[in-house]
Amino acid sequence: MRIYFTTPIYYVNAYPHLGHAYTTIVVDVLTRFFKLKGWEVFFLTGTDEHGDKIQKTAKEKNKEPKELVDEISLAFKKTWEYFKISYNYFIRTTSASHQRVVQFLLQKLYDQGEFYLDEYEGYYCIGCERFLTSKELDEKGECLDHKVVPIYVKEKNYFFNLEKYRSWLKDYLFRNEVIYPEFYREEVLNLLEEELPPLCISRPKNRLSWGIELPFDKEYVTYVWFDALINYLTGIGYPENPEWESWWKKAHHFIAKDILKPHAIYWPIMLKAMGLPMYKKLLVHGYWLVDKLKMSKSLGNIIDPIEISEKYGRDQLRYFLLREMAFGYDAEFNFSNFILRINADLANDYGNLVYRTFSLIEKHFKTIPDRSGNLEVLDEEFIQNITQALKEYEELFLSFQFHKALERLWQAIRSANVYIDRCAPWELIKKGYQERAGIVLRLLTEGIKSFAIALYPVTPEASQILLKTLGLNIDQLHWDLVWNFSALSCSTVISKGKPLFPRVEIEKLTHSVAKSSSS
Numbered sequence: 001m002r003i004y005f006t007t008p009i010y011y012v013n014a015y016p017h018l019g020h021a022y023t024t025i026v027v028d029v030l031t032r033f034f035k036l037k038g039w040e041v042f043f044l045t046g047t048d049e050h051g052d053k054i055q056k057t058a059k060e061k062n063k064e065p066k067e068l069v070d071e072i073s074l075a076f077k078k079t080w081e082y083f084k085i086s087y088n089y090f091i092r093t094t095s096a097s098h099q100r101v102v103q104f105l106l107q108k109l110y111d112q113g114e115f116y117l118d119e120y121e122g123y124y125c126i127g128c129e130r131f132l133t134s135k136e137l138d139e140k141g142e143c144l145d146h147k148v149v150p151i152y153v154k155e156k157n158y159f160f161n162l163e164k165y166r167s168w169l170k171d172y173l174f175r176n177e178v179i180y181p182e183f184y185r186e187e188v189l190n191l192l193e194e195e196l197p198p199l200c201i202s203r204p205k206n207r208l209s210w211g212i213e214l215p216f217d218k219e220y221v222t223y224v225w226f227d228a229l230i231n232y233l234t235g236i237g238y239p240e241n242p243e244w245e246s247w248w249k250k251a252h253h254f255i256a257k258d259i260l261k262p263h264a265i266y267w268p269i270m271l272k273a274m275g276l277p278m279y280k281k282l283l284v285h286g287y288w289l290v291d292k293l294k295m296s297k298s299l300g301n302i303i304d305p306i307e308i309s310e311k312y313g314r315d316q317l318r319y320f321l322l323r324e325m326a327f328g329y330d331a332e333f334n335f336s337n338f339i340l341r342i343n344a345d346l347a348n349d350y351g352n353l354v355y356r357t358f359s360l361i362e363k364h365f366k367t368i369p370d371r372s373g374n375l376e377v378l379d380e381e382f383i384q385n386i387t388q389a390l391k392e393y394e395e396l397f398l399s400f401q402f403h404k405a406l407e408r409l410w411q412a413i414r415s416a417n418v419y420i421d422r423c424a425p426w427e428l429i430k431k432g433y434q435e436r437a438g439i440v441l442r443l444l445t446e447g448i449k450s451f452a453i454a455l456y457p458v459t460p461e462a463s464q465i466l467l468k469t470l471g472l473n474i475d476q477l478h479w480d481l482v483w484n485f486s487a488l489s490c491s492t493v494i495s496k497g498k499p500l501f502p503r504v505e506i507e508k509l510t511h512s513v514a515k516s517s518s519s
């Protein structure tokens with residue numbers, strides 16, 4: 001079975017921040033999860049390198065656009081390397097292969113008569129890289145996301161008649177559960193109640209030269225969104241690669257709500273006009289906020305994901321991001337919540353469970369005890385509890401409800417702590433019931449093994465350490481192993497090792513919010 005995941009391709013006018021890291025980490029977690037389940041996954045990410053925004057930033061920095069895009073695209077690549085992001089291909093829209101396909105599709109639509117030349121005037125937001133309607137401005141006439149007054153533009157351009165496809169799209173979205181969460185689908189269906197203004201797909205070269213030239217008019221370059229959206233096809237080798245269609249049918253685009261309109265309206269209509277099938281799903285998350293404002297390079301309130309990972313750990317950040325944000329809704333990035341999750345969930349609940357279990361085995365058994373002897377009601381309940389939690393965790397994960405999945409798994413981790421307290425294996429050993437203590441510790445170790453596998457997509461580094469300690473081969477990991485209680489060998493020597501997730505001392509809590517280096 002195949003599945004294809006994409007992140008947005010990020011603008012290279014500024015360095016990556018926590019918002020970019022979130023979407024990319026979510027896709028990385030899912031990629032690892034589906035691979036664990038035996039799926040073939042194609043994961044595409046990359047950088048969006050044309051347009052007004054890039055040209056303007058290059059000018060401000062006294063650089064050639066090419067120099068700027070090479071530098072910042074590399075910074076994105078290095079960031080994903082640091083986070084060990086398991087992408088298959090990193091696309092750059094300035095690559096020759098991508099530009100060729102964009103021109104081929106532009107020509108095709110032009111030949112079909114989809115474009116017409118017209119004079120246009122309107123308010124353009126460079127931050128959004130699109131014309132805004134009056135409904136998209138606040139009372140001061142500023143863009144809701146970027147808090148700047150858009151620039152007034154009047155020029156002759158090529159237009160794409162979106163209205164022609166409105167009723168098709170409305171019907172398609174009404175009949176198919178393409179957009180998740182559901183309220184974003186409703187938002188798009190509401191937008192489709194009103195006539196769609198034509199989409200301006202060109203920019204005159206005398207104003208913007210940094211773009212892909214229109215193959216049918218050398219005086220213009222194409223609109224950056226028209227260029228950017230096509231990356232989802234070029235990234236899987238469309239049209240030459242014979243495999244592209246089998247991936248495309250399973251395309252899942254992950255984005256934040258800022259770019260809902262281009263993905264839910266422009267892109268489906270572009271695909272329809274090009275005679276290509278619709279993508280499978282659009283998954284839309286909310287914003288990371290800092291003091292209630294969207295974290296963004298233009299507002300300068302960004303958090304550097306590498307800086308905080310260096311300080312608190314990559315796994316810790318991945319866990320926090322997935323646990324804290326209800327997918328679809330906004331979430332506040334707040335250091336005290338971050339530290340609370342590290343200390344309470346990771347260090348106390350999960351880390352302590354492992355430490356206590358492994359210390360007792362190391363001291364009294366050396367190797368993983370076996371399961372010989374009868375199980376008590378308490379043991380059966382414990383096994384049932386964990387089995388049920390894992391089942392629900394898997395279902396919640398497959399339905400993209402990561403925070404609920406983790407919440408459910410943590411109930412099981414806490415129940416394992418209750419189990420160890422109730423059985424008190426240290427007391428059993430003291431009283432000479434070595435065999436009974438062995439059974440309890442064996443079951444706890446089986447539970448830990450299941451947690452480590454289930455959490456491998458979220459906290460891969462900690463899981464690798466745990467699974468290695470348990471004598472399992474990380475390269476042969478498969479989801480079904482979570483159910484396989486006999487996978488642990490009694491000859492594996494256990495060493496408690498260092499605590500998996502060190503507690504964060506409160507003094508470390510001083511942290512300054514990094515300022516964006518660009519606007």
Ligand code: ME8
Binds near residue numbers: 009011022255295
């Ligand atoms: O829009 N919270 O690029 P971009 C959560 N090039 N996610 C955030 C975020 C925040 N505060 N800030 C950014 C573009 N993101 C286009 C996309 S795709 C064909 C072209 C993430 O650099 C989130 O994924 O502005 C959002 O959709 C994306 O970065 C926007 O990145």
